[in-house]
Amino acid sequence: MNGSPFSCAASLTRARWDSRQAVLDLLIESGNQPLFLAIQRGLVLVLPLIMVGALAILIRDFPSASVQQMLDAAFGPQWRIRCGNLIDGSFGIASLALLCALSGTMATLYNQRHSGPLVSPIMAAVVVLSCFFVITAPGDTAIWREHFSLNRGLLVAMGVATLGSWIFLRLARIEWLQLPFRMMGSDPVVRDVMTVMPAGMLTILCFGGLQWALTAAGVGDLYASTREWVGHPFTEAGSSLGTGLAYVSLSQILWFFGAHGPNLLFAVEEHLLIPAGLVNAAALQSGGEPVFIVTKSFIDAFARLGGSGSSLCLIIAILFASRDVGSRKLAVFALFPALFNVNEPLLFGIPLILNPSYLIPFLLTPVIQTLTAFGATALNLVPHTTTVMPWTTPPLISGFVATGSASGVVMQLINLALGTIIYIPFVRLSDRVREHRGKRVLSGLLRAAESSETGIGGRKCLDRPGDEGRLAKALAEDLALALKGNLQLFLEYQPQIGAKEDAVHGVEALLRWSHPIYGRVPPPVTVAIAEDMGLIDRLGAFVLAAACAQRAAWRGQVPDALILSVNVSPRQLLSPTFARTVIAVLEQSGLAPHLLELEITESTVLIPDRLALDSLRQLRGMGIRIAIDDFGMGHASLRYLQELPIDTVKIDRSLTCGGPGGLNEHIVRSINELSRSLGILTIVEGVELDTQLTRFLALGCDTFQGYLFSRPLAPGDCLRFIGARQKNTQPIGVPSAGDRSVMVSRETV
Numbered sequence: 001m002n003g004s005p006f007s008c009a010a011s012l013t014r015a016r017w018d019s020r021q022a023v024l025d026l027l028i029e030s031g032n033q034p035l036f037l038a039i040q041r042g043l044v045l046v047l048p049l050i051m052v053g054a055l056a057i058l059i060r061d062f063p064s065a066s067v068q069q070m071l072d073a074a075f076g077p078q079w080r081i082r083c084g085n086l087i088d089g090s091f092g093i094a095s096l097a098l099l100c101a102l103s104g105t106m107a108t109l110y111n112q113r114h115s116g117p118l119v120s121p122i123m124a125a126v127v128v129l130s131c132f133f134v135i136t137a138p139g140d141t142a143i144w145r146e147h148f149s150l151n152r153g154l155l156v157a158m159g160v161a162t163l164g165s166w167i168f169l170r171l172a173r174i175e176w177l178q179l180p181f182r183m184m185g186s187d188p189v190v191r192d193v194m195t196v197m198p199a200g201m202l203t204i205l206c207f208g209g210l211q212w213a214l215t216a217a218g219v220g221d222l223y224a225s226t227r228e229w230v231g232h233p234f235t236e237a238g239s240s241l242g243t244g245l246a247y248v249s250l251s252q253i254l255w256f257f258g259a260h261g262p263n264l265l266f267a268v269e270e271h272l273l274i275p276a277g278l279v280n281a282a283a284l285q286s287g288g289e290p291v292f293i294v295t296k297s298f299i300d301a302f303a304r305l306g307g308s309g310s311s312l313c314l315i316i317a318i319l320f321a322s323r324d325v326g327s328r329k330l331a332v333f334a335l336f337p338a339l340f341n342v343n344e345p346l347l348f349g350i351p352l353i354l355n356p357s358y359l360i361p362f363l364l365t366p367v368i369q370t371l372t373a374f375g376a377t378a379l380n381l382v383p384h385t386t387t388v389m390p391w392t393t394p395p396l397i398s399g400f401v402a403t404g405s406a407s408g409v410v411m412q413l414i415n416l417a418l419g420t421i422i423y424i425p426f427v428r429l430s431d432r433v434r435e436h437r438g439k440r441v442l443s444g445l446l447r448a449a450e451s452s453e454t455g456i457g458g459r460k461c462l463d464r465p466g467d468e469g470r471l472a473k474a475l476a477e478d479l480a481l482a483l484k485g486n487l488q489l490f491l492e493y494q495p496q497i498g499a500k501e502d503a504v505h506g507v508e509a510l511l512r513w514s515h516p517i518y519g520r521v522p523p524p525v526t527v528a529i530a531e532d533m534g535l536i537d538r539l540g541a542f543v544l545a546a547a548c549a550q551r552a553a554w555r556g557q558v559p560d561a562l563i564l565s566v567n568v569s570p571r572q573l574l575s576p577t578f579a580r581t582v583i584a585v586l587e588q589s590g591l592a593p594h595l596l597e598l599e600i601t602e603s604t605v606l607i608p609d610r611l612a613l614d615s616l617r618q619l620r621g622m623g624i625r626i627a628i629d630d631f632g633m634g635h636a637s638l639r640y641l642q643e644l645p646i647d648t649v650k651i652d653r654s655l656t657c658g659g660p661g662g663l664n665e666h667i668v669r670s671i672n673e674l675s676r677s678l679g680i681l682t683i684v685e686g687v688e689l690d691t692q693l694t695r696f697l698a699l700g701c702d703t704f705q706g707y708l709f710s711r712p713l714a715p716g717d718c719l720r721f722i723g724a725r726q727k728n729t730q731p732i733g734v735p736s737a738g739d740r741s742v743m744v745s746r747e748t749v
């Protein structure tokens with residue numbers, strides 16, 4: 001096949017898949033870098049301020065005189081001052097808040113990833129705050145306030161927070177810089193702070209030195225110097241397409257790194273774009289033709305739909321294509337401000353700043369939109385922009401106001417559609433990155449759910465530190481919703497095969513949760529989270545009701561004696577209402593009690609709770625069967641088989657591995673012999689190979705469950721499987737020429 005068109009196509013597909021995987025891995029890895037994580041989380045932490053500021057700006061600068069008059073009439077002119085206060089207290093200090101959030105988050109992540117002295121996140125914020133004041137040190141204290149604001153201070157704040165925290169956390173690790181306070185005092189916080197105090201002092205001194213060096217180099221005000229530096233290339237430029245593209249691109253690049261692009265490039269607006277608009281307006285008034293295509297109104301109306309980065313397009317793309325509930329909720333929140341071109345909620349919430357998944361569309365969309373609008377204007381399909389309008393004028397209205405023509409609105413609609421189309425694949429990419437990252441965390445959570453360890457709050461998953469705990473909390477919220485809707489939760493059924501009667505002995509109902517983002521959540525995680533949240537009774541009742549209803553619906557289509565096994569978690573069994581729930585479900589479904597088997601785990605039988613044992617005895621007294629699941633995992637001893645009200649023992653998968661004559665085989669033989677003498681049925685779990693089956697048949701076991709026969713199946717498939725086995729007359733385990741093919745057909749039914 002080598003060299004054939006097929007192999008060529010296959011290797012091309014593989015190469016494409018590999019490169020896609022490599023991009024995903026790169027994005028996940030970069031997203032996992034402590035610096036990126038800290039920036040993302042720092043930005044999200046200041047979101048309350050951003051939302052308040054965005055709304056206050058929106059109300060204060062609402063682009064409608066009649067609304068403003070209405071507010072005047074309702075609240076008096078004072079409402080503007082109130083809005084101003086809100087803006088000063090939110091946007092006005094957002095950079096300072098981000099500085100603290102970022103440095104605190106960096107310290108938290110550092111503590112999670114390194115051993116050594118614990119660095120207090122608050123101390124990191126305090127140290128970096130001091131660094132910020134040292135480096136910004138203006139002669140005039142009024143200018144300090146500007147450094148705190150979102151518009152002016154963001155870039156410096158992010159720079160100082162990352163550099164300051166980095167220096168502080170590195171110095172905190174140097175042993176000879178640590179004060180020997182660790183063994184003294186009773187307050188551990190005091191000890192921690194004192195230990196790394198020299199590191200904090202040295203960090204601030206470093207910034208003192210930096211500030212001195214900058215002043216010596218003539219950089220007194222970092223922001224003003226940056227502004228001068230980025231605006232410099234435009235000083236000789238005219239208002240051409242090139243200028244427009246350069247302005248839009250640079251503005252986006254600056255925003256991507258956390259600097260307010262339009263503010264840093266205000267000189268371009270002031271000296272080129274606004275005058276160009278005024279020239280156009282004057283020309284129109286004097287009956288002439290407008291000259292400039294690229295004006296401030298042109299950029300605002302066609303390349304900033306919803307603010308820089310054409311946020312409105314991103315919002316529509318998220319609402320249209322994202323499967324992430326969180327992003328969709330944020331998009332709904334951000335929609336109202338974005339309708340008035342306030343884009344900060346997305347810049348901070350998604351966040352777009354320093355987010356590699358959105359780099360390309362964030363830069364590309366406004367550039368493409370500038371090009372299309374420029375082309376349409378040059379071809380006289382859209383009139384030149386001649387009106388200077390408030391920047392908060394909503395898209396579609398602004399298209400009409402700026403051009404005085406409906407074709408301006410059509411142009412905006414085209415740009416809106418184009419921007420949305422550009423963003424959509426990246427919204428999906430971002431979903432995939434989130435999913436992959438989530439799945440990695442989910443496998444950690446599965447380990448926690450399967451272990452017997454609990455956190456300080458006695459909870460297995462919700463008390464986990466870091467990402468696992470956070471994911472557990474998010475899943476807990478989603479599980480509560482899923483339980484209300486019941487749409488994402490459903491059951492699959494795995495057949496249990498009886499060798500003697502050569503038929504399906506029973507089916508085990510297994511819980512499935514199809515999460516919109518993380519896909520299938522492993523059942524042990526779902527169960528552990530439900531236990532942590534106190535939702536286990538509701539979840540257990542749902543499983544029991546769905547399974548019994550299913551078994552009742554199969555009546556007449558499956559063997560009359562087909563047993564339905566349902567798993568019961570230890571906490572579920574502790575509930576005083578457990579027995580009542582089981583009885584009610586049986587009554588509701590009309591299922592005979594002897595067809596229901598409750599699987600309790602080995603650890604449950606160790607619970608020294610009389611109530612739990614009493615309800616088991618009560619239910620068994622009614623004819624319901626009781627099985628011990630995962631027997632042989634090490635908790636219970638064989639003695640329990642005699643003492644407890646048990647009908648079935650399910651031998652754990654861990655015992656089915658291992659070669660012939662091994663220790664596991666001896667254990668299985670003992671369990672089987674003892675069970676048989678007590679009249680207890682044994683089911684061997686996790687049988688995957690026919691060699692395993694042959695071995696266990698030889699040991700005297702006769703009921704099996706495992707992938708060799710069937711994986712857990714949807715109800716319809718399970719019914720077909722049972723039907724097909726009823727017709728199959730070949731007894732299992734009887735070696736024959738076609739043995740292997742029989743096994744294969746069993747698996748594929």
Ligand code: C2E
Pocket residue numbers: 494509510511512522523524527543567568569599629630653685686687688705706707708712
């Ligand atoms: P379990 O009760 O021991 O269920 C058997 C598990 O082993 C199932 O995993 C099944 O898919 C898997 N399995 C079956 N045959 C094979 C095999 O041949 N090879 C391998 N590798 N695995 C096999 P699943 O569905 O992921 O469930 C895992 C555990 O989650 C269950 O173990 C049970 O403890 C718990 N669980 C599942 N559904 C429920 C439920 O509705 N309620 C409660 N409380 N726990 C549940």
Ligand code: MG
Pocket residue numbers: 508567599629
């Ligand atoms: Mg089970």
Ligand code: MG
Pocket residue numbers: 629630650652685
């Ligand atoms: Mg089991």
